[in-house]
Amino acid sequence: MSTSQAVLRVDxxxxxxxxxxxxxxxxxxxxxxxxxxxTLGIVGESGSGKSMTCLSLxxxxxxxxxxxxxxxxxxGEDLTKKSPRAMRQLRGRRIGMIVQDPxxxxxxxxxxxxxxxxxxxxxxRVFSSRERWRRALAVMERVRIPAAASRIGNYPHQFxxxxxxRIAAAINIACQPELLIADEPTTALDVTIRxxxxxxLRDIQSERNTALMLITHDLPLVARFCDEVAVMYAGxxxxxxxxxxxxxxxxxxxxxxxVDAMPRISRRSSRLVTIPGQPPAAGEYxxxxxxxxxxxxxxxxxxxxxxxxxxxxxxxxxVACWYPRQESV
Amino acid sequence: xxxxxxxxxxxxxxxxxxxxxxxxYPIKRHWLARPVNLxxxxxxxxxxxxxxTFGLVGESGSGKSTVAKIIIGAEQASSGEVEIGGHAFxxxxxxxxxxxxxxxxxxxxxxxxxxLNPHMKVGRIIDEPLxxxxxxxxxxxxxxxxxxxxxxxLSAAYADRLPHELSGGQRQRVAIAxxxxxxxxxxxxxxxxxxxxxxxxAQVLNLLKDLQAESGLTxxxxxxxxxxxxxxSTRIGVLYLGQFMELGSRxxxxxxxxxxxxxxxLAAxxxxSPAALSGVALEGEIPSPLDPPAGCPFHPRCPQAQARCIExxxxxxxxxxxxxxxxxxxxxxxx
Amino acid sequence: MATxxxxxxxxxxxxxxxxxxxxxxxxxxxxxxxxxxxxxxxTVLVLIVLSAIFAPxxxxxxxxxxxxxxxxxxxxxxxxxGTDPLGRDVLSRTLFGAxxxxxxxxxxxxxxxxxxxxxxxxxAYFGGWIDGxxxxxADIQYALPPVILAMVLxxxxxxxxxxxxxxxxxxxxxxxxxxxxxEALSLSQRDFVLLARLAGASPWRIALRHLLxxxxxxxxxxxxxDIGLIIILESAxxxxxxxxxxxxxxxxxxxSDGRAYLENAWWIxxxxxxMLMLTVLAANQLGDAFRELRYxxxxxx
Numbered sequence: 022m023s024t025s026q027a028v029l030r031v032d033x034x035x036x037x038x039x040x041x042x043x044x045x046x047x048x049x050x051x052x053x054x055x056x057x058x059x060t061l062g063i064v065g066e067s068g069s070g071k072s073m074t075c076l077s078l079x080x081x082x083x084x085x086x087x088x089x090x091x092x093x094x095x096x097g098e099d100l101t102k103k104s105p106r107a108m109r110q111l112r113g114r115r116i117g118m119i120v121q122d123p124x125x126x127x128x129x130x131x132x133x134x135x136x137x138x139x140x141x142x143x144x145x146r147v148f149s150s151r152e153r154w155r156r157a158l159a160v161m162e163r164v165r166i167p168a169a170a171s172r173i174g175n176y177p178h179q180f181x182x183x184x185x186x187r188i189a190a191a192i193n194i195a196c197q198p199e200l201l202i203a204d205e206p207t208t209a210l211d212v213t214i215r216x217x218x219x220x221x222l223r224d225i226q227s228e229r230n231t232a233l234m235l236i237t238h239d240l241p242l243v244a245r246f247c248d249e250v251a252v253m254y255a256g257x258x259x260x261x262x263x264x265x266x267x268x269x270x271x272x273x274x275x276x277x278x279x280v281d282a283m284p285r286i287s288r289r290s291s292r293l294v295t296i297p298g299q300p301p302a303a304g305e306y307x308x309x310x311x312x313x314x315x316x317x318x319x320x321x322x323x324x325x326x327x328x329x330x331x332x333x334x335x336x337x338x339x340v341a342c343w344y345p346r347q348e349s350v
Numbered sequence: 351x352x353x354x355x356x357x358x359x360x361x362x363x364x365x366x367x368x369x370x371x372x373x374x375y376p377i378k379r380h381w382l383a384r385p386v387n388l389x390x391x392x393x394x395x396x397x398x399x400x401x402x403t404f405g406l407v408g409e410s411g412s413g414k415s416t417v418a419k420i421i422i423g424a425e426q427a428s429s430g431e432v433e434i435g436g437h438a439f440x441x442x443x444x445x446x447x448x449x450x451x452x453x454x455x456x457x458x459x460x461x462x463x464x465x466l467n468p469h470m471k472v473g474r475i476i477d478e479p480l481x482x483x484x485x486x487x488x489x490x491x492x493x494x495x496x497x498x499x500x501x502x503x504l505s506a507a508y509a510d511r512l513p514h515e516l517s518g519g520q521r522q523r524v525a526i527a528x529x530x531x532x533x534x535x536x537x538x539x540x541x542x543x544x545x546x547x548x549x550x551x552a553q554v555l556n557l558l559k560d561l562q563a564e565s566g567l568t569x570x571x572x573x574x575x576x577x578x579x580x581x582x583s584t585r586i587g588v589l590y591l592g593q594f595m596e597l598g599s600r601x602x603x604x605x606x607x608x609x610x611x612x613x614x615x616l617a618a619x620x621x622x623s624p625a626a627l628s629g630v631a632l633e634g635e636i637p638s639p640l641d642p643p644a645g646c647p648f649h650p651r652c653p654q655a656q657a658r659c660i661e662x663x664x665x666x667x668x669x670x671x672x673x674x675x676x677x678x679x680x681x682x683x684x685x
Numbered sequence: 686m687a688t689x690x691x692x693x694x695x696x697x698x699x700x701x702x703x704x705x706x707x708x709x710x711x712x713x714x715x716x717x718x719x720x721x722x723x724x725x726x727x728t729v730l731v732l733i734v735l736s737a738i739f740a741p742x743x744x745x746x747x748x749x750x751x752x753x754x755x756x757x758x759x760x761x762x763x764x765x766x767g768t769d770p771l772g773r774d775v776l777s778r779t780l781f782g783a784x785x786x787x788x789x790x791x792x793x794x795x796x797x798x799x800x801x802x803x804x805x806x807x808x809a810y811f812g813g814w815i816d817g818x819x820x821x822x823a824d825i826q827y828a829l830p831p832v833i834l835a836m837v838l839x840x841x842x843x844x845x846x847x848x849x850x851x852x853x854x855x856x857x858x859x860x861x862x863x864x865x866x867x868e869a870l871s872l873s874q875r876d877f878v879l880l881a882r883l884a885g886a887s888p889w890r891i892a893l894r895h896l897l898x899x900x901x902x903x904x905x906x907x908x909x910x911d912i913g914l915i916i917i918l919e920s921a922x923x924x925x926x927x928x929x930x931x932x933x934x935x936x937x938x939x940x941s942d943g944r945a946y947l948e949n950a951w952w953i954x955x956x957x958x959x960m961l962m963l964t965v966l967a968a969n970q971l972g973d974a975f976r977e978l979r980y981x982x983x984x985x986x
Contacts, residue, residue: 066547067518167634181635182410211409212574212618213632238547241620282552284581286604286620292559293552293581299517423883452885465876469898475877478894479884528880 028200028232029078030054034091036070036077038303045304046089047073049256055200058230060223062243062264064279065253068300074253075204075236079118080108095200114144117193121205123185127177133188134173137161140195156195164191164221183214187221194225201226202234207242219246240283244268252276255301255311258330262338272333272345274316310342318344364397365536365568366421371395371430373416377640388639390416392592394430398585400535403562403569405583405600407576407615411636412589414572418540421570422457423448434536453483456529460541462521466513472524473509479531498527503557519550523557530561538570543578555582576619580604585672588612591639591647594666598673608675610652646677654679723978726970733964737783744777749932757950767952769942778934779957785935786923787964789846790916793853797915798908800854801861806896808862809869810888820866823859831856832921839927849928853918861907865900872899902979910972913965920961936961
């Protein structure tokens with residue numbers, strides 16, 4: 022999927038956690054890329070490794086975790102090899118990140134005008150506080166915060182969750198980054214607000230041709246807002262490709278299971294199709310396909326050899342299954 | 351079951367009837383200020399037939415959790431009546447009524463990590479209601495626990511585990527098993543699957559449906575997820591800022607949404623559905639309950655708002671056989 | 686990017702999202718082996734406590750036996766810790782002193798803990814004006830300097846072993862009460878307590894079955910953190926002559942007795958002083974390490 026326009030390219034990323042039981046691989050060989058102006062969605066459930074993948078990209082892993090192998094290519098450099106100081110300069114200026122809990126992304130002690138302005142101070146060397154305030158106001162208006170001029174002096178607790186996410190988005194785009202990573206940005210928000218935030222992110226993207234990465238477990242959201250999607254299971258990607266294809270005609274049984282398990286308003290049913298069992302605990306993987314214990318179609322081949330991610334259909338899709346379902350949308 | 355004198359019965363076969371429920375909290379903005387009322391519920395009425403599922407759907411500030419808390423008895427309503435199985439639960443429910451409610455109505459709450467005591471073994475957690483109510487002789491506890499665990503799809507061996515050894519879905523199953531210990535007739539499910547992964551959510555929802563079919567349970571389901579509500583419910587009520595915007599049978603509300611808010615919720619919950627494609631993404635934020643808009647509470651965000659909507663608050667009017675909407679223009683919104 | 690992977694696992698929110706592990710609480714034996722600090726402190730403390738318990742067998746001579754001919758002798762192979770002005774063996778006195786000091790300290794901290802815990806939990810449960818009164822009483826206890834308060838109280842009721850225990854309890858219960866009240870309050874907001882209440886559980890059942898197990902961890906941590914403090918308090922009282930009375934040895938009184946001889950017979954004060962320091966250090970290290978263990982395990986929940 023990598024093209025010459027790829028803003029971010031991840032190559033066989035492996036991340037491990039140290040636990041009393043030894044080193045566990047929570048991200049076990051993940052590769053993908055994001056092009057400028059495109060949106061990649063990474064979906065998975067708890068334990069799939071998607072959050073750890075996201076943290077690994079920006080060198081934000083917790084103390085007991087580390088990147089064990091692989092490379093993260095951004096702007097011609099491998100981010101895994103960069104010093105913490107160099108990463109600090111990169112984060113915020115060229116790569117932005119929006120996190121799940123809007124309460125956590127803002128400092129409750131400072132006015133939001135100050136917080137947005139900080140970005141200009143550190144990354145753009147704007148030293149005049151009035152100039153910073155003016156720029157902050159401009160950015161707030163761009164993310165459509167109502168009555169921005171009168172609210173710029175407010176503190177984070179005076180805003181609702183949706184507004185805070187907008188402010189977080191404002192801080193992120195103040196630097197005009199090339200890549201924006203959004204880790205569950207709307208999970209804590211109301212349903213009707215979610216669409217607004219995603220739409221905002223897409224607008225920002227189209228303005229500046231930013232590459233956007235959306236990590237979430239909310240499939241309909243990904244279906245609506247992403248161009249490509251990668252489905253993660255047990256630390257690896259099991260299917261990836263254009264979103265209409267992957268969700269419209271899932272090739273991997275897990276993706277199919279996920280799509281079928283969601284209650285759908287438009288599709289009446291008296292019973293949801295479920296995936297039996299549970300995902301394996303991180304690091305405790307069998308040989309062979311990791312989904313095999315739960316797959317109704319599993320064969321001995323599936324249980325003995327791991328199906329690597331291979332190109333599928335017309336080459337735009339990849340799937341890790343010995344018996345992918347061939348269908349097209 | 352003792353029957354009270356009928357007072358404007360909406361449905362004689364109803365197991366739960368709620369009439370004009372209001373709840374406000376006095377809030378002081380600062381120490382010396384006079385308290386203002388935060389209206390969490392501003393007049394909610396609905397009924398739930400035995401064996402059915404009533405889905406209460408809404409976003410933050412809608413008051414749906416408040417309704418649940420009042421019905422299970424964790425909070426008192428400011429005014430209005432709740433009648434369950436003929437017993438009245440108003441301002442001061444009688445001791446017999448409360449005792450009856452404990453045996454007949456059980457809650458299942460949202461947080462699978464907070465609803466189980468982390469220091470107690472699963473078996474002990476499940477049989478606690480039996481112990482408190484002395485419902486069974488003690489030598490029968492273990493057998494009962496095994497039976498309940500099986501009912502929710504867990505093996506009897508789980509009885510000796512501690513909660514932190516279980517996954518979120520398993521914990522919710524334990525919570526359901528505990529709720530079933532006293533053989534209640536009604537379960538109040540407050541966001542029972544919101545904290546779970548999609549595939550686990552489906553398992554738990556199926557379990558709930560199976561249990562309902564097996565034991566004839568009645569469910570009051572509260573959720574922000576319209577897809578879940580649409581899947582599980584026989585009747586649906588859409589709450590916004592403490593009032594119903596729309597209320598009726600599941601098919602009526604989902605397939606013929608009359609209120610613009612319902613339409614917007616449908617659009618947001620399922621982007622690919624036919625209803626969604628005609629709906630529009632809402633602008634603006636949910637107003638603070640401390641400062642509700644004049645007239646129709648939804649008018650600041652309503653794509654079809656007109657002068658009349660600011661002037662007068664639309665009442666819940668019947669627009670179909672089992673279909674009510676609180677909008678001045680509901681007849682014209684029916685597609 | 687170098688990361689120290691041998692440092693103990695500290696759970697964070699990200700970890701909870703990505704993986705579901707069995708938290709260390711379930712496996713009690715293994716994490717302890719990795720913490721050398723904890724092991725060392727525990728070993729030292731256990732040795733001291735054992736030597737205190739077995740003092741009658743370990744002490745070379747009777748601690749009260751006077752031998753004026755051998756007075757003020759420096760530490761030697763005969764008297765490992767030297768002798769005091771009355772010819773008594775400092776080592777034996779130190780061992781017996783440990784007995785007294787540790788006995789008093791453990792009793793006192795335990796009493797203060799249990800009393801404080803009961804007061805705190807009940808106060809949280811009843812709330813209202815009872816809670817208010819109890820907390821004001823705790824505030825008063827906090828406000829008064831413990832040593833002075835102890836002095837005054839001993840002055841009133843007279844110095845002897847049991848009075849010392851009482852006085853130390855009275856000057857230290859508030860810490861337990863406050864912290865455990867806060868714990869009990871936050872616990873009582875949790876869903877499982879609400880559900881128990883709704884099921885008709887009596888307040889006693891809730892307190893015993895739900896609140897008490899929840900505060901147990903914090904209680905133990907507080908106990909271990911406080912031991913060092915209490916040992917010092919007891920020694921301070923003995924030092925001032927308000928604790929155990931002569932001839933019974935106690936570290937504090939031994940240190941006090943040796944003050945006049947610091948220049949020429951330093952061992953009389955220094956030996957018990959060193960033992961005191963060692964014990965308190967070990968107790969503090971134990972408390973710290975224990976706290977880290979308990980709280981990092983807690984976060985995973």
